[in-house]
Amino acid sequence: MTHTESHITDYRVYGWVLLALLILTTITITVTWIDLSALTVLVALIIASVKSFIVLRYFMHLKFESRLFTVFVVMVLSIYILVIALTFFDYLLR
Amino acid sequence: MHRDDIGAKLGMWLFIFTEILLFGGLFLVYAVMRHRYADEFHQAAHQLNAFIGTVNTVVLLLSSATVAMSITAVQKGEKRKGVLFILVTLICAGIFLFNKYFEWGHKFSIGLYPGSDMMIGLKHGYILFFSLYFFMTGLHVLHLIVGSIILTVIMIRIQSGSINKERYVLLENGGLYWHLVDLIWIFLFPLLYLIT
Numbered sequence: 001m002t003h004t005e006s007h008i009t010d011y012r013v014y015g016w017v018l019l020a021l022l023i024l025t026t027i028t029i030t031v032t033w034i035d036l037s038a039l040t041v042l043v044a045l046i047i048a049s050v051k052s053f054i055v056l057r058y059f060m061h062l063k064f065e066s067r068l069f070t071v072f073v074v075m076v077l078s079i080y081i082l083v084i085a086l087t088f089f090d091y092l093l094r
Numbered sequence: 095m096h097r098d099d100i101g102a103k104l105g106m107w108l109f110i111f112t113e114i115l116l117f118g119g120l121f122l123v124y125a126v127m128r129h130r131y132a133d134e135f136h137q138a139a140h141q142l143n144a145f146i147g148t149v150n151t152v153v154l155l156l157s158s159a160t161v162a163m164s165i166t167a168v169q170k171g172e173k174r175k176g177v178l179f180i181l182v183t184l185i186c187a188g189i190f191l192f193n194k195y196f197e198w199g200h201k202f203s204i205g206l207y208p209g210s211d212m213m214i215g216l217k218h219g220y221i222l223f224f225s226l227y228f229f230m231t232g233l234h235v236l237h238l239i240v241g242s243i244i245l246t247v248i249m250i251r252i253q254s255g256s257i258n259k260e261r262y263v264l265l266e267n268g269g270l271y272w273h274l275v276d277l278i279w280i281f282l283f284p285l286l287y288l289i290t
Contacts, residue, residue, distance in 0.1 A: 025155065059276075
């Protein structure tokens, strides 16, 4: 099976994606200056997750690949999050 | 000769999944230890330079954009742009490495490194924070170096023409690996540098 993907992403799309990522980075930094104690970590993680989503979808091309790739990524991330949740369930209830 | 570009790309993704779980395990350790030694982690993080961390974040994000652009260039048959974009990516990697050298060098010079007398004498939470810092950023930088070597090979092959618009899955896979390096840093940065 030779290369069938024909979608060529325009340079400008990558430019916009980079801009979005830089803006989100700025937001992350400014938010951490506001002390929300426990909530700060959560906000930082949420923003990092949004950045990751953008990198996965556009830079890593998941939007334009076969949906199978996205399914795999979602599966692996779900397993990982489950591991974190289970670990904390154990740890917090000791 | 039989070629399977989608299979090749899938293989790279499978490898990326193993890397996610590798760093994921370290992040898990960080999460539990941070919960347990919240104050000490918070204090210890003051030793890190958030400005350098920010510069490194910006540089890596830029490098991800340029490696993606290199793929577009090769797809369009624009060989020179393809090579140039990878070169910019490599320069960004160099800047990141240079910053790391500064950061770690400073810490080493004040006696802060894994196993040092100073570190052994610190409170438990501090030891954990710095150990995680050195291990995670060290492992990350190792991946960055490997990624740079791979991208250098790819750049040479674009120049020579063995990577071209009919055949560029190697470039795509190298790009995917590079984006992984970026993704890891996207999480490392706030969790290590911005918890003050």
